[in-house]
Amino acid sequence: SLNRTVALKVIALGHWATDPHLKRFRREAEAAASLDHPSIVPIYEVGERDGSCYFSMKLVEGGQLDEVTRHEPMPIRQAVELIAKVARTVHYAHEHGILHRDIKPGNILLDQKNEPHLTDFGLARLVETESTVTRTLEVLGTPSYMAPEQAVGNNDALNRATDVYGVGAVLYQLLTGHPPFAGGTTYETIKLLLDTEPRQPRLWNPKIDRDLSTICLKCLEKDPKRRYSSALALAEDLERWLKHEPILARHTGILTRGKKWVRRNPTGALLALSLVALTTAAGWIVWRTEFIRHPLTTGIAVLPFENLSDEKEHEFFADGVQDDILIKLAKIADLKVISRTSVMQYRGKQDVHQIGDVLRVSHVLEGTVRRSGGKLHINAQLVDTRTNAGIWAEEYDRDLNDVFTIETEVAQSIANRLRAKVSAREKAAMQEWPTKDLVAYDLYVRARPVIEWAGVRTKEKDLLQAVDLLNQAIARDPEFLRAYCWLARAHDTLYFEEVDRTPARLELANSAINAAFRIKPDSGEAHLALAVHRYWGYFDYDRALAELATARRTLPNNPEVYYFSALIDHRQGRWPAAVHNMERASELDPRNAFTLNGLAANYYFVRAYQQCGEAKDRVIALQPNDARIKLERAMLEISWRADTRPLQAAMEKISADDTAHTKNEELNGARFFLAFYERDTVTADRTVAALPEKDLNDDIGYGRAFWTGLVARTKGDAAAAHAAFDVARAVQEQLARARPDSGGRLAGLGLIDAGLGRKEDAIREGRQAVELTPKISAKIPNGVHYGDLRLDPTWDPLRGDPRFEKIVASLAPKERH
Known part of the structure; x- marks a missing residue:
């Protein structure tokens, strides 16, 4: 109405455009519009239309900064002058309570006089807070200029320092012609951002002096506290550089004043x-x-101590000695200590050099235990795995009741020998006794491995026996904190594995956790137990994650802290954090197939297929007879490259080796899916009959009838498809009733109803499934992969449509040269 030309920006939100979301958009945009600064692009109008939010803003005649610097660096002085102005503009916004959160060259516009203008203030916050899907895509789309705390999705940690990082990243781009971090894929870029330091700017552009390089790298510090305290402080340091004055980014003694003084x-x-x-x-x-x-210490593995006692029963006692030494050392944040799960596989004499290579540690602790009557003899030796040389050894002849004192002495000697930095709190933790009752400790040592392997080799009766052992231990020592924590885990496992999925079982776990906190309120073990309880028992992700963060402070080497953090990060859509935490868990527990499978799954979801395959290969090395893992590794090639040949080869090899026909269940499933994808309906018809009636390994529970219906629909037999879906519905309804809290099973029922043409029922069930699922999880993008789009007959009606083919092409694997 004012007859002026404006720029229009539209944010398509689709079905996420709820009323609260639209109100939030208007509130954020109006706040940004309140900023009155000559270098901030003003917003004229905010509105919504057809599920999309839009705003009009001043048209800046010129271009985006990324277009200007796409092919070569900007002249150094010009770049510094420009970024100093940008930094002052950002400081103005900060003083008015608004963060930008998405500073990058594309959001800096240049007018015809090459003056910078910032746009999109505050809108990144809207996207991050209100739409997990959009936020995830934003994170995965432009990670090169994001601060580490933003890339891992830690919104609570975002502050002014986050924008300082963004300004510094743009400065780095202008000076060098490269972003601070850039990998071949989005995942690789984020991994570089989190795990490495940016390359010195002077290596890209020798014309950059040390002071300017220092300013730039100070902005890009991983720790927000080490960056400039404000955007204004950054601007002022850049202006000092322009005037050839000493900068404040580092101590200005003789060396740092260097060139300025010269x-x-x-x-x-x-x-x-x-x-x-x-x-x-x-x-x-x-x-x-x-x-x-004194070569660098990369970590230590405490190997199982050999039992030299005449009684074989004392092997549990030897394991207890090793376990307590490991737990004490694992309290030290300055040491990397390999988990018990991985080291227990090295019982007996082994090649320590090979162990060092596999576990990636520089040292191992070996030992022997002889228990005779009331006397105890322990021999311990620390070995450097790189040279096979023993660098410390000690023998202890004491009374049996001195065992925990000996374990403390061993742990302290190892820490001293490895020159580990041990805090006062860590030293006090190393001196703690787990219990004063050796019989109670023996009961605990017998129960713990049963619970650790629950769901793998532990049967229901063994798990219940472990509960009984721990109850006996607690009866002997009511102050036995570790026993309470593992008792809680046992009860939670019985609930989670659906052995006893009742509120009473959860209350037993809760009671044990409360007892642990009563004994020691700041216990990391108790916080870990509570985290697992809230996660498995109530899907209370936020509380569980908070407890894990607390546990991490005193359990820096406990892989479960990182493993469960990764699971929750995964469910809440923080993919970089999920991968990072699962990688850390696998570093501390490198021979745990559960952890490696979790690592592979996270790589798969971020489409890091090569890393996913490498993780699966490590699982296969640990479990060479597991046909399911081998088939999953081969099926990865279908998702990645739409290549069915590895799956065909794997099936043939497994079948040839399986003379006893023990792998038929795994093979039948693979044969069916291969036939289905290759549209071999004859083989699909034959193999679908061998699929299980109910697939309880899947949270959704799809069974034989569902897949029968899909095959019939692929063949164009509508009547047979309808009949099969009818049967599938009856089975799925039974599964959903058995687990009324399972959003996945209800979603499966909705999908079957969609196949039956019961659209209203399908939509209703889908909405109920979303309500049953934690809000954040319901929004996690779980898009299909390249191979699915290329091969799955479900997508056949869309083939030939240019829009569909464009999507398929965008997911095709990129060839590296």
Whole structure:
């Protein structure tokens, strides 16, 4: 109505555009519109139409900064002047309570005088808070300029320092012609961002001096506290550089003033700089000598102690000695200590050099235990896996009741020998006794491995027996904290594995956890137990994650802390954090197939197929006779490359080796899906009959009749498809009633109803399934993969449509050269 040309930005939100969301959009946009600054693009109008939000803003005649710098760096002085102005603009917004959260070259516009103008203030926050789907795509789409705390989805940690990082990342791009981090894929970029430091800008562009490089890298510190305290502080340091004044990014002594002082005092500078260089060289020689004398410690594995007692029953006692030493060392954050699950596989004499390679540790602790009457003999030896040399050894002849004192002495000696930094809290934790009752400790040691392997090798009766053992231990020592924590885990496992899915079972777990907190309120073990309880028992992800964060402070080497954190990150759509936590869990527990499978799954969801395959290969090395894992590895190639040949080869190899026909269940499923994808309806008809009636390994529970219906529909036999879906519905309805809290099973019922043409029922069941599922999980993008779109007959009606073919092409694997 004002006859002016404006820029229009539309954000398509689809079915996420709920009333609260639209109100939030307007509120955020109106807040951003309140900013009145010559370098902030003003917003004129905000509105909604057809499920999309839009806003009109001033049209800046010029172009985006990324277009200007796409092919070469900007002149250095021009870049610094521009970023100093951007930083002051960001500071103005911060002073008015608004963060940008998405500073990147594409959001910096240049007018015809090359003056910068910032756009999209505050809108990144809207996207992150209100739409997990959109937020996830945003994170995966432009990670090169994101701060680490933003890339892992930690919205609570975002503050002014997050925008300082973004400004620094743009400065890095302008100076070097490259973003700070850029991998071949989105996942690789995020991994570089989280795990590595940016390359020195001077290596990209030798014209950049040390001071400017320092300013740039200070902005890109991983720890927000180490960045500039404000965008204004950054702007002022850039302006100091422009005026050839000493910057404040580091201590401005003789060395740091260096070049600035030389410009003002060229004659007197030489002697001082030469002296500093000589001192630095001498320090380097001393440091390197120390490094050679004491090579870097990369971690330690406490191997099972050998039982030399006459009674075989005392093997549990030897395991208890090893376990307590491991737990004490694992309290030290400065050490990497391999989990018990991985080291127990090395019982007996082994090649320590090979163990070091597999577990990626520099040292192992070996030992023997002889228990005779009331006497105890323990021999412990620390070995460097790189040289096979023993670097510490000690023998202990004591009374049996001194066993926990010996374990503390061993742990402290190891920490000292490895020069680990041990805090006062960690030292106190190492000195704690698990219990004062050796019989109670023996009962605990017998119960723990049964619970650890629940769901793999543990049967229901063994798990119930473990509960009984722990109850006996607690009866002997009511202050036995570890026993309470593992008792809670046992009860939660009985609930989670559906042995006894009752409120009474959860209350037993809760009672044990409360007892643990009564004994020691700040116990990491108790916080871990509570986290698992809230996760398995109530799907209370936020509370569980908070408990895990607390547990991590005192259990820095406990892989379960990272494993369960990754599971929750996965369910809440924080994919980079999920991968990062699962990688850490696998570092601490590298021979745990559960953890490696979880790692592979997270790689799969972020489409890091190569890394997924490598993780699956590690599982196969641990479980070479597991046909299911081999078939999953082969099926990965279908999702990744739409290549069915590896699956065909794997089936043939497994079938040829399986002379006893023990792998038929796994093979039948693979044969069916291969035939279905290859549209071999004859084989699909034959193999679908061998599928289980109910697939209880799947949370949804699809069974034989459902797949029969899909095959019939693929063949065009509507009557047979309808009949099969009718049967499938009866089975699925039974499964849904058995687990009324399962959104997945109800969603499966809705999908079957869709196949039956019962549209209203399908929509109703789908909505109920979403309500049963934690809100954040219901929004996680779980799109199909390239191979699914290429091969699955379900998509045949869309083939040939240019829009569909464009989507397929966009997911095709990128060839590396």
